[in-house]
Amino acid sequence: MVALTAVLDANVLYPAPLRDLLLNLADTGIFNPKWSQIIQQEWVRNLLLPQ
């Protein structure tokens, strides 16, 4: 099946509700989510920032 591929940048991976929405949508098969190690490090860094 030909599905769209979408790059998820750090700003949609960190607010958790947005991340959960997008990943659950991806799970239905409407698109393939991709992100890089650099994007991964960026959202984790933002998560660990003191609030």
Next chain:
Amino acid sequence: MRYVLSRSEENASKKNLSAVTVKIEGSDEVIFIPLQAISMLKSILSNMAEGKPVTLLPLEAELSPQEAAAMLHVPSSFVIELIEKGKIPHQTTEGSPKILFRDALTYESQLRSKRRENLNKLASEAQALKLGY
């Protein structure tokens, strides 16, 4: 050649028939198609109408790691790793590893339920930690 359905699928299921009769126009030939095959044909035709490629495979078909990778939407190096770690059943035919389509389907459904489980875990964790919820 045109094929005409003599009864609609809906009619057939209302009457609890297990097959539909197809009469080929301009000939005396009549074929019976089981209802299950009708719904399969429907999905094949709608996929074709959307321009998506359609492949029919027997469950016992042997897939190369590349073919299994395409089916699972993962890199083929990942499939080779699964084979080497014994995480997916395989057999070696003429020196190259092959995966049964049946086993690839099983792996896919395990992958899917694992993914569902992890997504749910992730969401409840984020809610418990009040991460924006």
